[in-house]
Amino acid sequence: MTTYFAPSTLSKAVAYMQENQTTKIIAGGTDLLVAHYQELDRLPGLMDIGNIAELKTITTGQEVEIGALVTHEEIADHPWLQQHVPALCQGAAQVGGPQIRNRGTLGGNLVHASPAADLAPPLMVLGAVVELTGSSQVQVPLEEFFKGPGKTVMEPNQILTKVKFSKPAANQGGAYLKLGKRKAMAIATASVAVIVTVDNNRLADLRICLGSVAPVPLRAHKTEDLLRGQRLDLLELAAGERQLQAEISPIDDIRGSAEYRRQAAGPLFRRALLQAINNVGVTQHG
Amino acid sequence: MAKYPLDLVVNGSKYHFEVEADLRLVDLLREQMKLLGTKESCGKGECGACTVLMDGKSVASCLVLAIQANGSEIVTVEGLGGEEALHPLQQAFIQHGAVQCGFCTPGMLMSAKYLLDNNPRPTREEIRAGLAGNLCRCTGYVKIIDAIQAVAEGRLEQ
Amino acid sequence: MKGYVGKRIQKVDALDKVLGKPLYSVDLDMEGMLYLKVLYSPHPHALIKKVDASKARELPGVVKVITAADVPWLKTYGLIFKDQEVLVKEKSRYLGDRLAVVAAEDEKTARQALKLIEVDYEPLEVISDPIRAMEPDAPRIHESGQVLCDHPYNKGNVLAIDHLVKGDVEAGFAEADHIFENEFRTQHVDHVALELEAGMAFYDSDTDCYTLWAPCQWTHDIQTDVARVLGIRMDQLRIVQPGAIGGAFGRREDISVHIILPLMAKLTGRPVKWAMTRGESMIMMTKRTPFIFRLKTGIKKDGTITAWQSEVIGDSGAYASTAGSIIHQAMYVSSGPYDIPNVKGVSYTVYTNNTYSGAMRGFGATEAAFAYERQMDCIARDMGWDPAEFRLKNAFRIGSCTSNGQILTTSVGTVDTILTAREHFGGKGIATAPHKKRGVGMATIMFGCGYGEGFPDHSIAGAKVTDDGRILISSAAADVGQGVKTIMVQIAANVLNIPPESIDLADSDTATTRNAGSTSATRQTIFSGNAVKLAAENLLGKIFHRGNVELGRAYPELSTIDGDLILHGTTRQMSLGELAKIARDKGEPLEAEGCYFPRTDIDYGSGQGDVVYVAYTYNTQYVEVEVDTETGEVDVLRIVAAPDVGTAINPTGVEGQSEGGSVMGLGMALMEEQIFNKGITVNPDLSTYLIPTSLDVPDVETIIVESGDACGPFGAKGIGEPAMIPTAPAIFNAIEDAVGIRLYDMPATPEKVLAAIKAKDREVEHE
Known part of the structure; x- marks a missing residue:
């Protein structure tokens, strides 16, 4: 017996979740309806958060806030985001096909905690924080949010309501690249997001996050440490690739072997890094 | 229930x-x-x-x-359009041989409409991207893309 | 070409299809209909100890549950060997074996009921590898042995051994200056027709007759098998093709829903419907046969091939279906369109616990071409030949003798298609990045149209003038999307000189149309095309005869124009409708029939015959790829195809086949593989079994070659299967050209390509 409740406000949704902790939250449905294909009638209950207007907004400026219900297509097509956080838009543009991007949401992409989620790496390198709303509201750095495939720090009564990050500075640039078994509608075999800070022709700082190479989206701290501070014209790219390959822990699955993921992640990272450096300044006008 | x-x-x-x-x-x-x-x-x-x-x-x-x-x-x-008033995309699909078994056709037409509603003059690559969520096993997509391009460029035969 | 042949006539069913109007099998329903669901074996190879459906039977909404014990009288089935049980009694041989069928008031209830059925079973060793299956100690998948051949290794699992002997292969190798030996492997591929298996059936207890609506590539053949299994007369079972069929590609040659639906309609007394899910279809239904080809080729210094030897092992999976034919045909054609005096071949058809193999676009020829066109390319490369020149040196020409011993006397397109494709292709472009490399590959293939090999292959069609002056063509030829309906209308229009809009097609229905053979073997254009042409010509003869009598003037003064019979030099004319009424009243209705029934033959001991196939279609493709040397990704940038179709009845249709076939070949080359882990499919959906999307494919450039002298109507030959055959080897050859890696197994996933590049880099370092 599947019950259905579609609150119009966040407070109603939160109140309902306190009472009905086995209820599944549905938004775009592009993951939930796949996971429960032909077994939807066995779900105890559904709460559709799709009518909660306050979760559908994008606030731009020095501090950026994206509501959990913002769709992939809205992110991919958003002119301000395209200009300031192109890596995030690239990630959103590579989720499924148009039909999936029109329904699938930012919140859904994160809460299902797929190691291959396309939005997680670009948000992670932006230093994003997720806002979880339950009996109280808490902010969790995205880096601490994922606990394993399909597992997050969320409590059963919490709703992911927002993702927040600061606008990258003028001397920062980002990129997201994805490797799949075909060019569209493919779950990533490996993916990488990079954000760089360039100062005086040096790589003053960088953050790297990879998807599909570990149980959770993975920051490559050692590679970051290796390359941080290097002169752009003397970047030790080959050493960076090797370090990155050494610090990831991919597995064998239907989309690729551990060895292949390790091999391909190196050049994928190098290309993302160079693209990110190339994007410094280009995206910062206005 | x-x-x-x-x-x-x-x-x-x-x-x-x-x-x-x-x-x-x-x-x-x-x-x-x-x-x-x-x-x-x-x-x-x-x-x-x-x-x-x-x-x-x-x-x-x-x-x-x-x-x-x-x-x-x-x-x-x-x-989308009735027999007496076919949508230009439907006309183009017929004219360009974009229909084989026809099972993907309704979905293709709806994706094509969404594409052109939002981007009336897509490039061939943009058409490909617009159809990426629709599988076709018969046509190899070539004539479907031709048909959509013909509509976008106003090249339909009357 | 005059008239309506050779014209880009719009497809006769396109208007309905863009409106979403045709009813496919899954769209059908009837008042009071029940829904079926099937319980499959929990294990790919197991002794079934108990199937207890008592709890399922008690579930409200469940009308009937049957297991093998309830229908002991059912016979076994299969397209060639009847080795398949409708419901398995004692043993499951693959994961798609059926244990129970539930009929319920709605699908949800039927699904719930499945979960209530208890099964006890004892697992056996699962044999997923045909090499293991052939070993003496491998457990026998089929116990009976009666359909199995006498094989020294394993009598239980080797279903057939076939041979081909032309000339003296040992003498040929002795003559050679170089010997090349390679092993190539192909994979399980799913057809992924967009329409899933589904159908509906109704049983009329008053007449004791069944009606089944379900797509078939060959209605009359399925009718025969189903009637036999149910123990009824053929005329008690009527099969009606639904309004449209959503692709087939060989899959709909096999029985899917066709027995269980009429069976359950009778047992429940209600109309029943069964619609499979994608996962169910992928696990239960036939696959492209996986092959191992061991090829040995002898070459003289001047590039002449002196001898060719093939050892072919095909994985039939759990049942025979048509795999025995697929596998021996693959062996027969595994030396390609090349004139070779000494050829020897042997093929083994082997049972395993994988999903069973069946027909899929090419029927062995697709897999064989991957092997022989890789072999030819490797030889050309190793001997320093230009790939096209090496092929031209050995290519079939008029007067050449095929490996089956057939002298080719007409419509031999190998040379023309190679030259045409090469010229149109031109040269390759420049790589777009330092880590990317471009390559060009070509492949040329042949394909025998029709069943050949002495099989009684024929098609019967009818043509008549209706009272309203229209023409009605009757044929059971299945239009699975490829366009045979349109072709038949064009041919009739051409013969009768009547516009296609004035021609109707009767529904394909075993009760009202006669056997047209299957929509397979690239045969409908030739066979049903010729049958319609003959029927239309016979009808035209009757029209002229009747016109001669009624208008009182001689034949040379008569002609048909746009639906009227015209008497030249006068104002006298008569509509065909009027003429038809008069003719009918005089007891000589304007109705005619045509049958095309050419002879073929073969000696199965040697694989030799005079006319093994009635015609061969040739196709050469040039492909340009760009390989990412760091990720192994292969981007196919161009496909140039030059198919020799004799005469293109409808060039748009030929291009459509060429484009769709090429993309199916691209999918097989680069991404498609149904992966079995101990008999269990690990990727039974479309997010893990990948077919090409619009972003994965280039525009296919098709240049139609028309020799114009084939045995089909107006000199035509078929195109459906040969459209896809050259693509995969051409892509592999292009990859080798780009990055110098020699791949022997499909598909060339990024992972395999990268591993080969790394291995090659290591070799270079060592040298």
């Missing part, structure tokens, strides 16, 4: 239903409304055969609960 009221507009007409929560939009359209032009081929949003427009956006109707369409406006292939 509990039923929930559902009001929506399909192909320009208003409808009211009482539906169970687990009914999918594709089932509402096909089984209850007998709008059989919308096809299902995978049930998991992987093929695009069930594509319809929901408030102007293309969606996989197998991944939308019917109740989620409450208050929405749905357009299916049956609402």
Whole structure:
């Protein structure tokens, strides 16, 4: 017996979740309806958060806030985001096909905690924080949010309501690249997001996050440490690739072997890094 | 099982239903409304055969609960154009040989409409990207892309 | 070409299809209909100890549950060997074996009921590898042995051994200056027709007759098998093709829903419907046969091939279906369109616990071409030949003798298609990045149209003038999307000189149309095309005869124009409708029939015959790829195809086949593989079993070659299967050209390509 409740406000949704902790939250449905294909009638209950207007907004400026219900297509097509956080838009543009991007949401992409989620790496390198709303509201750095495939720090009564990050500075640039078994509608075999800070022709700082190479989206701290501070014209790219390959822990699955993921992640990272450096300044006008 | 009221507009007409929560939009359209032009081929949003427009956006109707369409406006292939007034995309699909088995055709047409509604002059690569969520096993996509390009460039034979 | 042949006539069913109007099998329903669901074996190879459906039978909404014990009288089935049970009694041989069928008031209830059925079973060793299956100690998948051949290794699992002997292969190798030996492997591929298996059936207890609506590539053949299994007369079972068929590609040659539906309609007394899910279809239904080809080729210094030897092992999976034919045909054609005096071949058809193999676009020829066109390319490369020149040196010409011993006397397109494709292709472009490399590959293939090999292959069609002056063509030829309906209308229009809009097609229905043979073997254009042409010509003869009598003037003064019979030099004319009424009243209705029934032959001991196939279609493709040397990704940038179709009845249709076939070949080359882990499919959906999307494919450039002298109508030959055959080897050859890696197994996933590049880099370092 599947019950259905579609609150119009966040407070109603939160109140309902306190009472009905086995209820599944549905938004775009592009993951939930796949996971429960032909077994939807066995779900105890559904709460559709799709009518909660306050979760559908994008606030731009020095501090950026994206509501959990913002769709992939809205992110991919958003002119301000395209200009300031192109890596995030690239990630959103590579989720499924148009039909999936029109329904699938930012919140859904994160809460299902797929190691291959396309939005997680670009948000992670932006230093994003997720806002979880339950009996109280808490902010969790995205880096601490994922606990394993399909597992997050969320409590059963919490709703992911927002993702927040600061606008990258003028001397920062980002990129997201994805490797799949075909060019569209493919779950990533490996993916990488990079954000760089360039100062005086040096790589003053960088953050790297990879998807599909570990149980959770993975920051490559050692590679970051290796390359941080290097002169752009003397970047030790080959050493960076090797370090990155050494610090990831991919597995064998239907989309690729551990060895292949390790091999391909190196050049994928190098290309993302160079693209990110190339994007410094280009995206910062206005 | 509990039923929930559902009001929506399909192909320009208003409808009211009482539906169970687990009914999918594709089932509402096909089984209850007998709008059989919308096809299902995978049930998991992987093929695009069930594509319809929901408030102007293309969606996989197998991944939308019917109740989620409450208050929405749905357009299916049956609402695209009738026999006497074919939509230009329908004309182009016929003229360019873009139809083989026809099972992907309704979904392709709806994705093409969504593409052109939002980008009336797409490049060939943009058309490819616009169709990336719709699988076709017969045509190799070439003549479907030709047809859409012909509409975009106003090259339809009258 | 005059008239309506050779014209880009719009497809006769396109208007309905863009409107979403045709009813496919899954769209059908009837008042009071029940829904079926099937319980499959929990294990790919197991002794079934108990199937207890008592709890399922008690579930409200469940009308009937049957297991093997309830229908002991059912016979076994299969397209060639009847080795398949409708419901398995004692043993499951693959994961798609059926244990129970539920009929319920709705699908949800039927699904719930499946979960209530208890099964006890004892697992056996699962044999997923045909090499293991052939070993003496491998458990026998089929116990009976009666259909199995006498094989020294394993009598239980080797279903057939076939041979081909032309000339003296040992003498040929002795003559050679170089010997090349390679092993190539192909994979399980799913057809992924967009329409899943589904159908509906109804049983009329008053007449004791069944009606089945379900797509078939060959209605009359399925009718025969189903009637036999159910123990009824043929005329008690009527099969009606649904309004449209959503692709087939060989899959719909096999029985899917066709027995269980009429069976359950009778047992429940209600109309029943069964619609499979994608996962169910992928696990239960046939696959492209996986092959191992061991090829040995002898070459003289001047590039002449002196001898060719093939050892071919094909994985039939759990049942025979048509795999025995597929596998021996693959062996027969595994030396390609090349004139070779000494050829020897042997093929083994082997049972395993994988999903069973069946027909899929090419029927062995697709897999064989991957092997022989890789072999030819490797030889050309190793001997320093230009790939096209090496092929031209050995290519079939008029007067050449095929490996089956057939002297080719007409319509031999190998040379023309190579030259045409090469010229159109031109040269390759420049790589778009330092880590990317471009390559060009070509492949040329042949394909025998029709069943050949002495099989009684024929098609019967009818043509008549209706009282309203329209023409009605009757044929059971299945239009699975490829366009045979349109072709038949064009041919009739051409013969009768009547516009296509004035021609109707009867529904394909075993009760009202006669056997047209299957939509397979690239045969409908030739066979049903010729049958329609003959029927239309016979009808035209009757029209002229009747016109001669009624208008009182001689034949040379008569002609048909746009639906009227015209008497030249006068104002006298008569509509065909009027003429038809008069003719009918005089007891000589304007109705005619045509049958095309050419002879073929073969000696199965040697694989030799005079006319093994009635015609061969040739196709050469040039492909340009760009390989990412760091990720192994292969981007196919161009496909140039030059198919020799004799005469293109409808050039748009030929291009459509060429484009769709090429993309199916691209999918097989680069991404498609149904992966079995101990008999269990690990990727039974479309997010893990990938086919090409619009972003994965280039525009296919098709240049139609028309020799114009084939045996089909107006000199035509078929195109459906040969359209896809050259693509995969051409892509592999292009990859080798780009990055110098020699791949022997499909598909060339990024992972395999990268591993080969790394291995090659290591070799270079060592040298």
